[in-house]
Amino acid sequence: MNNLLYLRIGSVFFLIALWHLTAFFADSPLFPAPLSVLRSLIEHISSGELLHHLGITLYRVAMIFLIAMPIGIAFGLLMGNFKKIDAALDTLLVLGLNMPALVVIMLCYIWFGLNDVAAILAVVINKVPMVIVNIREGVKAIDTKLLEVACIYKVSRYRLLFTFYIPQLYPYIIASARNGLSLIWKIVLVVELLGRSDGIGFQLSMFFQFFDITSILAYSFSFIVIIIFIENFIFRPIEVRIAKWR
Amino acid sequence: MLNIDIRSKKYSEKNILQNIQFSLKEGTFLSIIGPSGCGKTTLLKLISSLDIDFEGSINMDAKSIGMMFQEPRLLPWLTVRENIAVVKKIAAPEAIKELLRMVGLEHTLDMYPKNLSGGMARRVSLVRAFINRPKLILLDEPFVSLDKPTSLALQNDLMLFCKSFNPAVILVTHDLDEAIALSQKILFLGGEVTEEVMTHVNDHNGFETLEPSQVQMIKENLLSLYPNILEGKL
Numbered sequence: 001m002n003n004l005l006y007l008r009i010g011s012v013f014f015l016i017a018l019w020h021l022t023a024f025f026a027d028s029p030l031f032p033a034p035l036s037v038l039r040s041l042i043e044h045i046s047s048g049e050l051l052h053h054l055g056i057t058l059y060r061v062a063m064i065f066l067i068a069m070p071i072g073i074a075f076g077l078l079m080g081n082f083k084k085i086d087a088a089l090d091t092l093l094v095l096g097l098n099m100p101a102l103v104v105i106m107l108c109y110i111w112f113g114l115n116d117v118a119a120i121l122a123v124v125i126n127k128v129p130m131v132i133v134n135i136r137e138g139v140k141a142i143d144t145k146l147l148e149v150a151c152i153y154k155v156s157r158y159r160l161l162f163t164f165y166i167p168q169l170y171p172y173i174i175a176s177a178r179n180g181l182s183l184i185w186k187i188v189l190v191v192e193l194l195g196r197s198d199g200i201g202f203q204l205s206m207f208f209q210f211f212d213i214t215s216i217l218a219y220s221f222s223f224i225v226i227i228i229f230i231e232n233f234i235f236r237p238i239e240v241r242i243a244k245w246r
Numbered sequence: 247m248l249n250i251d252i253r254s255k256k257y258s259e260k261n262i263l264q265n266i267q268f269s270l271k272e273g274t275f276l277s278i279i280g281p282s283g284c285g286k287t288t289l290l291k292l293i294s295s296l297d298i299d300f301e302g303s304i305n306m307d308a309k310s311i312g313m314m315f316q317e318p319r320l321l322p323w324l325t326v327r328e329n330i331a332v333v334k335k336i337a338a339p340e341a342i343k344e345l346l347r348m349v350g351l352e353h354t355l356d357m358y359p360k361n362l363s364g365g366m367a368r369r370v371s372l373v374r375a376f377i378n379r380p381k382l383i384l385l386d387e388p389f390v391s392l393d394k395p396t397s398l399a400l401q402n403d404l405m406l407f408c409k410s411f412n413p414a415v416i417l418v419t420h421d422l423d424e425a426i427a428l429s430q431k432i433l434f435l436g437g438e439v440t441e442e443v444m445t446h447v448n449d450h451n452g453f454e455t456l457e458p459s460q461v462q463m464i465k466e467n468l469l470s471l472y473p474n475i476l477e478g479k480l
Contacts, residue, residue: 145319152294152313153333153378163332167323245323245358 032214041218049203054222057188057199060116064123064184069177071124072131079132080139096129101187105194114195123187130183131176138172170242178235185227247272247414248293248382252302255288262288263300268433268444272381275408275415275453277425280435286418289435290384293416306382310335312375312413314388318367320359320374327355330374345373348410349403365396369403376407383408385417389424401428401455408453415453426461426468428453434472445472 016034023033032040044050079086079093105122112118142165150164192201200219207215248270255263262285270276278286291297293304294311320329330342346352349369359367368388375383385404389397405428408415419425425432430448447464448456456464 145315145317146321148296149313149315149319149321149333151296152311152384153374154310155333159332163324164321167321242323245360 030211030213032217036214037217037221040214041221044215044218045222050219050222053198053200053203054226057192057201058226060120060123060188060192060199061181061184063120064127064188065177065181067120068124068127068180068184069131069173072128072176072180073135073173075128076132076135077139080136080142086136093129093132096125097133099126101126101190105187105191109195116196119188119191119196122191123184126187127180127184131180134172134176134179135169138169141172142168167242174235174239174242181230182227185223247308248304248306250293250302250304252289252292252300252304254302255285255292255300257288263292263435266435270382270414270416272414273412273452274431275417275429275448276431276433277417277419277429278433278435279419279422279425282420284435286420286435287386290386290416290418293382294384308381308414310378310380311382311384312378312380313384314368314371314375314386316387316390318359318364318371320362320367320370322359325356325358326351326362326370329359329370330377333374333377335378341377342373345376345407346370348406349373364392365400368392368396368400372400372403372407376411376413379411379413381413383413383415385415387419388417389419389421404428405453405455422465422468423458423461426464427456427458432468 020034023031041050075089079089101122104125105119108118108122108125112121146164146168147160150160155164188199189201189204192199193205196202200223204216204219207213207219250266250268250270252263252266254261254265266289268276278289280286288297290313292300293306294313295304320326321332324332326346327342330345334342343352343355346355349372351366351369351373354362354366354370359370362370372388388404389400392400401424415429417425417429426447430446432445432447434445445468447468448454
């Protein structure tokens with residue numbers, strides 16, 4: 001375990017060293033060294049502008065996540081359990097899965113205007129089909145023998161759902177939450193770049209126009225910190241709690 | 247207690263069960279015996295109302311039933327205590343501990359099923375079957391795939407619970423020795439041609455396990471009386 005930790009930290013240091021060396025030899029403003037990126041990061045934070053935009057992007061990501069997950073889980077359960085619903089919605093699902101994110105974003109902006117509702121809706125539409133597919137797979141793997149136990153002992157519907165049924169889906173729910181979050185991050189930036197005047201995506205597009213690579217990297221790093229935080233302080237503890245019986 | 251009158255049960259036009267009538271009182275141990283595919287498990291599903299698609303009627307005055315399956319069927323994400331509590335109806339906080347103590351498993355209360363041996367997991371599922379003091383216990387080959395000593399120990403625990411709670415018991419098995427040793431009555435279910443003979447094997451009152459020598463005697467007697475029923479089927 002400890003050895004693995006050393007490997008983890010060691011590899012990070014190695015990457016930073018490699019980056020530093022490359023920047024040193026490249027000697028160009030288009031390839032800034034780690035230290036100048038860090039300096040830029042601190043500047044952007046102390047001016048308050050990075051936190052402002054990060055907050056807005058985080059808010060959008062959270063909204064999308066909280067809207068897309070329940071909808072996806074609900075439809076995944078319905079389609080997994082009822083053949084008729086599955087047959088009725090399957091084509092739409094395939095369409096949703098294969099519709100390019102960019103097209104959805106453009107259509108939402110054109111139809112609903114350049115506003116937050118359109119931005120959030122666009123990412124929700126991109127995300128929901130993937131959750132549905134994941135949960136539907138989970139439903140197929142449900143052990144009906146355990147549900148028979150619930151039937152024979154006449155447990156309440158509430159217990160049937162939350163004690164016998166949902167726990168079997170936890171791995172699938174966690175997996176789609178994880179994949180989901182990283183997908184939402186990525187698409188939200190595009191949405192912001194295309195049609196919002198705040199958020200990290202918008203900032204990045206500004207820096208891009210000025211070829212300000214240092215700021216682009218600084219903003220990306222603030223992002224990575226948040227993701228590591230979410231992974232270690234939200235997803236992992238939940239997973240450990242859920243998997244303690246394994 | 248339990249009255250069964252099944253005229254027919256079909257799976258895709260094929261008759262699985264036909265004309266099965268019997269009734270069962272509390273404190274009676276009935277074994278249903280027959281080769282695999284004869285509809286034993288289907289019969290249990292009908293009695294436990296897991297399957298209600300058949301012609302005929304099943305009446306019982308048992309509010310709750312207990313059941314053991316071929317596998318322990320414990321929920322892996324719940325502890326032993328929670329596994330039993332999740333089916334429990336009557337509020338008696340000490341009951342779970344007490345029944346576990348009777349089978350020597352009180353130390354497993356907070357363990358997860360993955361840490362139990364096969365025999366222990368079955369005993370937990372035995373406790374779960376009895377926790378509501380049901381008047382009817384259904385057993386679907388619960389001793390299958392256990393080694394002999396574990397299987398005998400589980401049978402002892404089963405009989406101990408039966409004596410304490412006096413339910414009606416239906417055991418489905420393909421093991422004639424097991425059926426004779428444990429039960430007062432045996433119902434034979436034959437394959438294609440369904441033949442039922444209700445045979446009294448054990449005239450004791452209450453739940454007694456017969457000695458192997460007695461089992462052999464009764465078995466020979468049965469085979470000479472009904473050679474066709476068992477021939478080539480068990």
